[in-house]
Amino acid sequence: MKRREWEEFLGVNLLRLVIGITVAFLILFLFVIFSKGAPMISWSFLTESPRKYMTEGGIFPAIVGTFWLTILSIAFSLPLGIFTAIYLSCYARAAWFVRITRLSVRTLAGVPSIIFGLFGRMVFVHLFGFGISILSGALTLGILALPMIINSSEEAIRGVPKDFWEASLALGATQRQTILRVILPTALPNILTGVIISIGRVAGETAPILFTAATFYTRQMPSSAMDEVMALPYHIYALMTEGAHASKQVPIAYGTAVVLLLVVLSISAIAIIIRYHMRRKRTW
Amino acid sequence: MKNIRETTFKSLTYVSALFTIIFLFGIIGSLFLEGLPLIKLVTFKTFILNPSWHPTSYPADFGILSLIAGSLIVTMGALILAIPLGIGSAIYISEIAGNKTREIIKPIIELLAGIPSVVYGLFGMAFLSPFLIRVFGIPTGLNAFSASIILGIMVVPIISSMSEDALSTVPRQLREASLALGATRWETIMRVVLPAAKSGVIGSVVLGFGRAIGETMVVIMVAGGAAQIPTSIFQPVRPMTAAVAAEMGETVFGSPHFHALYAIAIVLFIITFATNLITEVVFFRKGDLK
Numbered sequence: 001m002k003r004r005e006w007e008e009f010l011g012v013n014l015l016r017l018v019i020g021i022t023v024a025f026l027i028l029f030l031f032v033i034f035s036k037g038a039p040m041i042s043w044s045f046l047t048e049s050p051r052k053y054m055t056e057g058g059i060f061p062a063i064v065g066t067f068w069l070t071i072l073s074i075a076f077s078l079p080l081g082i083f084t085a086i087y088l089s090c091y092a093r094a095a096w097f098v099r100i101t102r103l104s105v106r107t108l109a110g111v112p113s114i115i116f117g118l119f120g121r122m123v124f125v126h127l128f129g130f131g132i133s134i135l136s137g138a139l140t141l142g143i144l145a146l147p148m149i150i151n152s153s154e155e156a157i158r159g160v161p162k163d164f165w166e167a168s169l170a171l172g173a174t175q176r177q178t179i180l181r182v183i184l185p186t187a188l189p190n191i192l193t194g195v196i197i198s199i200g201r202v203a204g205e206t207a208p209i210l211f212t213a214a215t216f217y218t219r220q221m222p223s224s225a226m227d228e229v230m231a232l233p234y235h236i237y238a239l240m241t242e243g244a245h246a247s248k249q250v251p252i253a254y255g256t257a258v259v260l261l262l263v264v265l266s267i268s269a270i271a272i273i274i275r276y277h278m279r280r281k282r283t284w
Numbered sequence: 285m286k287n288i289r290e291t292t293f294k295s296l297t298y299v300s301a302l303f304t305i306i307f308l309f310g311i312i313g314s315l316f317l318e319g320l321p322l323i324k325l326v327t328f329k330t331f332i333l334n335p336s337w338h339p340t341s342y343p344a345d346f347g348i349l350s351l352i353a354g355s356l357i358v359t360m361g362a363l364i365l366a367i368p369l370g371i372g373s374a375i376y377i378s379e380i381a382g383n384k385t386r387e388i389i390k391p392i393i394e395l396l397a398g399i400p401s402v403v404y405g406l407f408g409m410a411f412l413s414p415f416l417i418r419v420f421g422i423p424t425g426l427n428a429f430s431a432s433i434i435l436g437i438m439v440v441p442i443i444s445s446m447s448e449d450a451l452s453t454v455p456r457q458l459r460e461a462s463l464a465l466g467a468t469r470w471e472t473i474m475r476v477v478l479p480a481a482k483s484g485v486i487g488s489v490v491l492g493f494g495r496a497i498g499e500t501m502v503v504i505m506v507a508g509g510a511a512q513i514p515t516s517i518f519q520p521v522r523p524m525t526a527a528v529a530a531e532m533g534e535t536v537f538g539s540p541h542f543h544a545l546y547a548i549a550i551v552l553f554i555i556t557f558a559t560n561l562i563t564e565v566v567f568f569r570k571g572d573l574k
Contacts, residue, residue, distance in 0.1 A: 004468055004471070005468070007468070007470055007471070008468035008469060008470040008471070010470075011469075011470035011473070011474070012380060012469060012470060014372070015372050015375055015376040015379075015380055016376065016380070018368060018369055018372030018373060018376065019372065019373050019376040019377070019381075019389060021369060022369050022373050022393065022396075022440055022444075023389065023392055025437055026392060026395065026396050029399075029407055029437075032407060032411050033403065033406075033407065036410075079300070080300045080303055080304075081300075083296055083297045083299075083300035083301075084297070084300040084301045084303070084304055086297045087297035087298055087300060087301040088301065090297075091294055091297060091298070097301070100305055101301045101302075101304055101305060104304045104305045104307070104308040104309075105304055106560065106564070107308055107557060107560060108304065108307065108308055108311075110494055110498075110556050110557070110559070110560040111311065111498075111553065111556060112497075112498025112499070112500065112525060112552060112553075112556055113498070113500060114498070114500040114525050114528055114529050114549070114552075115311060115315070115498075115549050115552065115553055116311070117529075117532075118314070118315065118318075118528070118532070118545075118546060118549050119310065119311045119314050119315070121532070122314040122317075122318060122546075123310060123314055126537065143307050143311075146304065146307065147304075150304065174290055175290060175294070176289060176290050176293040176294070179293075180293075197398075200398055201398075203400075204398075204399075204400025204401070204402070204403075205400070206400070206401065206402045206500075206501045207500040207501060207525075207529060210529055210532070210533070211532050211533055233400055233402040233403075233501075234402075236402050236403065236405075236406050237402050237405065237501065237504075237505065240405070240406060240409050240410070240505060241504075241505065250410050253406055253410070254406070254410070257402075257403045257406050260400060260402075260403060261399065261400075261403060264398055264399070264400060265395065265398065268394075268395070268398045272391065
């Protein structure tokens with residue numbers, strides 16, 4: 001009896017220790033990044049271009065670059081992803097085609113992000129002749145986001161009760177009308193949550209844009225989708241691995257990391273809030 | 285008129301699904317198209333088994349054994365850290381924590397999952413590495429050990445959330461029956477709940493392996509970059525992803541070095557594809573593969 005009680009005591013406290021280590025690491029991590037990066041943040045840091053070989057000035061071009069890359073990649077993958085999800089959950093007749101599509105989605109979801117970069121360099125940069133540009137980078141990131149959007153959208157659509165579908169069809173609506181006016185509006189909040197989460201992922205990705213879109217330094221703002229851009233995640237990487245003034249570059253990298261974290265974390269916070277409100281409003 | 289609209293819409297969804305397939309085969313196709321030409325220069329066996337990676341010297345050596353070794357040691361190190369932390373966290377959240385604690389801890393772990401890998405890389409380079417030099421007195425803090433730690437922390441939320449899903453599917457009655465028979469919480473966890481959720485928990489580890497071996501930014505920034513087979517965990521290594529990411533920018537399109545990097549990507553793709561397959565077979569083995 002004694003031994004069993006000891007085991008219980010040790011075991012449960014071991015689990016507490018484990019969760020404690022995990023949480024403590026996150027706190028340490030955030031503390032380090034914010035305590036070193038937050039002092040860098042100022043109005044001029046956010047609105048000016050880098051100066052003197054990246055040792056001074058701000059990160060405005062990187063913010064603009066990340067904004068365009070993210071918006072364009074989602075604009076590309078959102079319709080594709082939602083339509084694919086509609087196909088898989090509402091139409092899906094030919095079993096072999098559905099199986100191959102699902103296998104593709106699952107495989108794409110597991111492909112390392114650097115491989116998307118290689119594909120993008122070969123196909124968008126070289127074959128399509130887009131060069132190293134916002135367009136190439138956004139398309140590459142869009143393909144990376146596609147499986148996330150398909151999965152969350154399909155789950156959202158499947159979450160709509162079957163009665164809605166049947167009731168709408170029974171009232172004489174066509175399949176298309178049912179999907180567009182009943183199923184999609186009902187599933188929309190859930191689809192949005194998934195999309196927002198993938199926006200967060202895309203904004204923080206570095207490897208896919210390494211050789212499709214990103215550049216260490218440009219003087220001008222991008223004027224078209226064919227320009228190469230600076231981007232927040234790539235800027236951190238470049239500051240840490242290139243250039244000759246580490247002591248001046250590292251603080252800027254911390255500052256950039258704070259901006260990137262705030263962007264990414266506030267995006268996921270929005271997703272969590274939407275999910276919360278939706279759960280409360282749902283009546284079925 | 286109505287019919288045309290119906291058909292058009294349906295075809296549109298069909299074509300979208302088709303695109304997903306095209307993208308996957310496009311990725312596979314581009315890797316093989318650019319990777320296979322290397323076979324003219326190096327046999328498959330030398331490519332895999334030669335530890336000498338000197339792609340730019342003359343004559344060039346395209347052996348990736350040391351890169352594979354780098355990937356494996358860093359991934360294994362990461363899993364040694366992430367398996368106890370990830371599975372332990374999952375057990376704590378699902379079996380021990382009260383509702384309130386759970387509501388706080390779950391989002392925290394989700395938060396960890398959302399942090400971009402390049403920020404982890406920055407943390408490893410600028411904070412962890414100098415810290416390790418001070419503590420262990422090692423010459424460089426950018427090595428397999430520090431990359432393993434950072435990568436391990438990155439994998440914790442993946443293992444934790446998937447294991448927790450698996451634990452939550454274990455029926456309540458099993459726990460209650462075990463407790464009613466006089467077993468302690470710990471005994472219930474170890475002998476009833478974990479065995480019942482075994483396949484999902486193993487699946488989460490395999491998935492974590494796939495993520496860790498495919499991760500690029502952390503290893504390129506923190507692993508040190510030396511293409512050698514390490515004799516100690518405190519030596520710098522160059523995992524496959526780091527080699528591809530670091531060298532691709534300098535290669536000439538269509539050069540042997542360029543083809544060699546795509547060939548590395550083939551190896552990487554096959555490894556991650558196999559781990560995905562294993563996850564699925566293990567995780568959905570009850571024929572749940574819709």
